[in-house]
Amino acid sequence: MSQRVLIVEDDTEVRNSLLRWLSMDGFQVSTLPGGAQVNDTMAAGGVDLVLLDIGLPDIDGLTLTRRIRETHGAGIIIVSGRGDLMARVVGLEAGADDYITKPFQPREILARIRSVLRRTEAMRQVAQEPAMACHRYVFDGWAREVETYTPENPE
Numbered sequence: 001m002s003q004r005v006l007i008v009e010d011d012t013e014v015r016n017s018l019l020r021w022l023s024m025d026g027f028q029v030s031t032l033p034g035g036a037q038v039n040d041t042m043a044a045g046g047v048d049l050v051l052l053d054i055g056l057p058d059i060d061g062l063t064l065t066r067r068i069r070e071t072h073g074a075g076i077i078i079v080s081g082r083g084d085l086m087a088r089v090v091g092l093e094a095g096a097d098d099y100i101t102k103p104f105q106p107r108e109i110l111a112r113i114r115s116v117l118r119r120t121e122a123m124r125q126v127a128q129e130p131a132m133a134c135h136r137y138v139f140d141g142w143a144r145e146v147e148t149y150t151p152e153n154p155e
C-alpha cells in the first residue's frame with residue numbers, strides 16, 4: 001500500500017510542483033492551501049507524513065507542528081523560506097523530523113521524505129512488538145498465534 005503525504009502550502013505553484021513530484025513517485029497525496037483544515041484532515045487518519053510550509057497565512061506553522069506532534073504519529077517535514085540556524089533549530093524543537101529550505105530540488109525532497117518515513121515506520125514497528133508477543137501462546141512444543149490460528153511446530 002502506498003504511503004500518504006499531506007502537503008500544506010499556500011503557494012499554488014509550489015503546492016502543484018510538490019503534488020506532481022510526489023504523485024509521480026508513487027505517493028498518495030492530499031493538499032491543503034492553509035492550516036485551518038489540518039486538524040480535521042489529520043483526525044480522519046491515514047496520513048503518514050506532513051510536508052508543512054511554515055509561512056502560512058492563517059495559522060503559524062510552528063504551532064501546527066507542535067499540535068500535530070502532540071496528537072499524531074505522522075512524520076513532519078517543515079518547508080521554509082528561512083534557512084538560518086535559529087529557524088532550523090526552532091522548527092526541529094517544535095517537533096519536526098526534518099527541515100527543508102526553499103528553493104529545493106525534487107530529488108532532495110523525495111530522498112528526505114523517504115528517510116523520515118523509514119524512521120517513523122521503524123518506530124511504529126518497535127511500538128507494536130510487545131503487543132504482538134502477547135498473542136503468541138506456546139505449550140507442549142506447539143505455538144499458536146491468536147490472530148491467525150496457524151499452528152506451527154517449532155521443534
Ligand code: CA
Pocket residue numbers: 009010011053054055056
Ligand atoms: Ca508560504
